[in-house]
Amino acid sequence: MRRPKPKCSGARKQRRLSEAQEIQLLDSWIEAGIPDPGTNPLAISPPPHDAPIGRTKDGGFSPYAGVRFFRQLPISQRTKDGLAPKYVEMSDIQRASLPHSLCGRDILGAAKTGSGKTLAFVIPVIEKLYRARWGPEDGVGSIIISPTKELAGQLFAELKTVGKHHSLSAGLLIGGRKDILVLDEADRILDAGFKTELDAIISQLPKRRQTLLFSATQTKSVKDLARLSLKDPEYISVHAESVTATPEQLTQLAIIVPLDQKLNLLWSFIKANLKSKILVFLSSCKQVKYVYEVFKKLRPGIPLKCLHGRMKQNVRMATYLQFCEETSVLFSTDVASRGLDFSAVDWVVQVDCPEDIPAYIHRVGRTARFRNAGKSLLFLMPSEKEMFTKLRAVEPKIPIKLKKAKEPVSVSALLASLLVKFPSMQQLAQRAFVTYLKSIFLQKDKDVFDVSKLPIEDFAVSLGLSVTPKLRFLKRKSNVHMSSIETTTEVEASDDKSKVHNINSQATVRSDDVEDDVLLPKESPSFEPEGDKAELSTRILKKKKLKINMHRPLGTRVKYDDDGNVIPPLAALADKETGDGSIHLGTVKERYEKLREAMKVRDKEDKLLHRQRLRDKRTKEKLKLKKRKEEAEEGDTGDDHSDSDENEQRNPKRTKIYFDDDDNDEVDDAKAAKKSDSVTLAEQEALALELLRSMHS
Numbered sequence: 259m260r261r262p263k264p265k266c267s268g269a270r271k272q273r274r275l276s277e278a279q280e281i282q283l284l285d286s287w288i289e290a291g292i293p294d295p296g297t298n299p300l301a302i303s304p305p306p307h308d309a310p311i312g313r314t315k316d317g318g319f320s321p322y323a324g325v326r327f328f329r330q331l332p333i334s335q336r337t338k339d340g341l342a343p344k345y346v347e348m349s350d351i352q353r354a355s356l357p358h359s360l361c362g363r364d365i366l367g368a369a370k371t372g373s374g375k376t377l378a379f380v381i382p383v384i385e386k387l388y389r390a391r392w393g394p395e396d397g398v399g400s401i402i403i404s405p406t407k408e409l410a411g412q413l414f415a416e417l418k419t420v421g422k423h424h425s426l427s428a429g430l431l432i433g434g435r436k437d438i439l440v441l442d443e444a445d446r447i448l449d450a451g452f453k454t455e456l457d458a459i460i461s462q463l464p465k466r467r468q469t470l471l472f473s474a475t476q477t478k479s480v481k482d483l484a485r486l487s488l489k490d491p492e493y494i495s496v497h498a499e500s501v502t503a504t505p506e507q508l509t510q511l512a513i514i515v516p517l518d519q520k521l522n523l524l525w526s527f528i529k530a531n532l533k534s535k536i537l538v539f540l541s542s543c544k545q546v547k548y549v550y551e552v553f554k555k556l557r558p559g560i561p562l563k564c565l566h567g568r569m570k571q572n573v574r575m576a577t578y579l580q581f582c583e584e585t586s587v588l589f590s591t592d593v594a595s596r597g598l599d600f601s602a603v604d605w606v607v608q609v610d611c612p613e614d615i616p617a618y619i620h621r622v623g624r625t626a627r628f629r630n631a632g633k634s635l636l637f638l639m640p641s642e643k644e645m646f647t648k649l650r651a652v653e654p655k656i657p658i659k660l661k662k663a664k665e666p667v668s669v670s671a672l673l674a675s676l677l678v679k680f681p682s683m684q685q686l687a688q689r690a691f692v693t694y695l696k697s698i699f700l701q702k703d704k705d706v707f708d709v710s711k712l713p714i715e716d717f718a719v720s721l722g723l724s725v726t727p728k729l730r731f732l733k734r735k736s737n738v739h740m741s742s743i744e745t746t747t748e749v750e751a752s753d754d755k756s757k758v759h760n761i762n763s764q765a766t767v768r769s770d771d772v773e774d775d776v777l778l779p780k781e782s783p784s785f786e787p788e789g790d791k792a793e794l795s796t797r798i799l800k801k802k803k804l805k806i807n808m809h810r811p812l813g814t815r816v817k818y819d820d821d822g823n824v825i826p827p828l829a830a831l832a833d834k835e836t837g838d839g840s841i842h843l844g845t846v847k848e849r850y851e852k853l854r855e856a857m858k859v860r861d862k863e864d865k866l867l868h869r870q871r872l873r874d875k876r877t878k879e880k881l882k883l884k885k886r887k888e889e890a891e892e893g894d895t896g897d898d899h900s901d902s903d904e905n906e907q908r909n910p911k912r913t914k915i916y917f918d919d920d921d922n923d924e925v926d927d928a929k930a931a932k933k934s935d936s937v938t939l940a941e942q943e944a945l946a947l948e949l950l951r952s953m954h955s
């Protein structure tokens with residue numbers, strides 16, 4: 259956001275003067291027309307189209323509560339210029355909230371998806387900072403918190419567009435693994451998954467502040483609101499009287515489909531809608547990855563994309579932007595369910611049932627935005643019919659209708675042959691299988707989600723799997739207390755919203771982050787006596803919680819047999835002739851000698867590679883520096899720049915985007931790897947000797 263550049267200091271002074279005059283006028287105008295607390299500006303009839311705006315002939319000011327157009331509001335000319343020509347007439351939530359927020363009140367706003375809540379807080383933020391003459395030297399003037407990186411990026415873009423004539427500097431802060439945070443989608447941000455981050459931010463905020471909270475499904479929990487210390491907030495719920503909870507222009511359908519037919523139906527649906535922009539919701543990253551990869555191989559005849567929380571930040575952002583532009587199919591987790599304003603989505607297809615009604619409302623809200631039409635289709639398994647009943651029973655209504663499915667084209671056989679041709683997909687399919695079932699198992703609404711009613715074997719076949727992966731969590735359910743499941747699944751929060759709740763403990767876990775049981779090491783009958791099994795499984799759980807077992811020798815690997823059982827170290831060296839598992843000391847020494855030599859060679863190779871990387875990096879940096887120097891020299895030859903132009907050149911952008919630096923990560927990784935390599939040999943030898951000693955003692 260940049261102010262137009264004045265040519266000389268005289269012009270700058272003039273500009274400062276007019277700024278001060280405008281601010282004074284705006285302050286007086288706002289003061290003169292403050293709406294009464296608790297009143298709804300929508301109930302006030304708008305003034306005539308040609309009524310005066312701002313100061314009136316009698317020395318008073320025009321009213322602004324109840325007006326219909328942005329130009330009638332007491333906001334700066336720069337903001338009005340930023341809004342035009344796209345935004346002329348206000349939406350209901352904007353009309354209802356802006357008169358209150360512009361005069362500094364806290365707001366708790368709820369309005370349907372796609373109804374323009376973003377501008378309802380972007381405008382007061384910009385105006386508040388402008389009227390306070392907030393400059394970069396004053397520090398952070400406003401924080402906008404949103405639950406996902408893409409949404410934060412979108413809000414940042416809107417702030418830049420509307421504030422483009424202002425001199426504010428804005429930054430976009432997005433975390434690497436966890437989010438940093440704008441105050442949009444308030445109910446989501448206030449839920450348990452963001453508690454630590456939000457509390458940390460709130461603790462740093464000044465007591466005297468203005469807080470604006472917006473969502474399509476607003477929280478009214480007194481406890482939640484107390485955490486934010488809202489001061490006499492205005493509760494603005496513009497669609498509270500509305501007949502429907504979802505946009506009126508949205509056509510909503512549901513279809514009953516068995517689990518093993520879902521992919522067939524999805525494929526048939528995509529093939530039947532090749533000219534449509536389709537957003538497909540699945541329950542976990544692994545589901546998304548698998549469906550995206552296999553459908554891509556089957557070439558449906560429309561571009562396919564995927565979006566989930568495990569993707570690199572820059573790829574996520576690029577995918578989001580591409581889907582805004584291009585007619586394609588986007589497979590996504592709930593990371594795309596809230597706030598994102600993809601343009602002109604024709605269909606939202608929910609292949610996996612949403613966890614609750616707010617989740618349903620946000621997902622379908624990605625289509626039918628701002629007076630545009632859209633359609634949504636919800637796949638429900640026979641065991642999930644209760645969700646349909648719940649959706650129909652909610653007030654205000656969700657007008658969803660059941661549709662009969664035609665016989666879909668079967669792709670299961672094609673998927674099976676793909677898994678044979680591309681073995682790496684086998685693992686994707688197994689993971690998709692396990693995480694999906696586990697997410698159903700962990701869902702809290704047991705009226706809807708019941709894993710025991712699902713055709714598990716048929717589901718595996720439908721994914722192309724020839725063998726049904728083991729589901730250890732189902733076995734554990736009968737004889738292990740739920741808390742041990744918690745131990746294995748408790749994970750750090752990420753922005754992927756496919757979270758589910760443990761029924762017993764209400765602990766928040768995410769299906770994506772749940773470990774794949776199919777990959778869990780199992781007890782090895784040949785090396786562990788029967789009685790030690792329980793202890794072994796406890797050890798496995800402990801290791802998983804710690805993630806890194808500090809006591810394991812560096813550079814060691816855990817090996818598994820074909821059934822996924824752990825093969826104890828040195829098992830391969832056991833005397834095959836005696837068959838009793840005994841090991842000759844000479845064999846072991848010989849083995850370690852070989853390993854030692856192999857590691858020396860690897861160590862050397864790694865060091866060479868690392869040096870080469872450093873050399874490449876330095877060359878790149880030198881080239882960059884040289885280029886910058888040349889450009890600067892070229893720039894110096896021109897003499898017709900005003901001083902602000904020079905500032906511009908030195909500081910080409912006042913707005914900054916802060917992303918995680920993946921390159922740096924790589925360098926750090928290389929450093930860490932080098933460091934660990936340097937201790938590997940010595941440690942390896944010491945541990946080997948210790949191991950040998952313990953075996954023969």
Ligand SMILES: Nc1ncnc2c1ncn2[C@@H]1O[C@H](COP(=O)(O)OP(=O)(O)OP(=O)(O)O)[C@@H](O)[C@H]1O
Pocket residue numbers: 344345346347348349352369370371372373374375376377473474596597598599623624627628
């Ligand atoms: N006054 C307006 N005039 C024209 N278009 C508008 C207006 N306000 C918002 N829009 C457009 O409407 C679309 C939806 O707006 P926005 O993303 O703010 O909705 P939202 O209520 O925040 O939705 P969600 O609940 O999904 O987050 C955007 O494309 C935005 O540019």
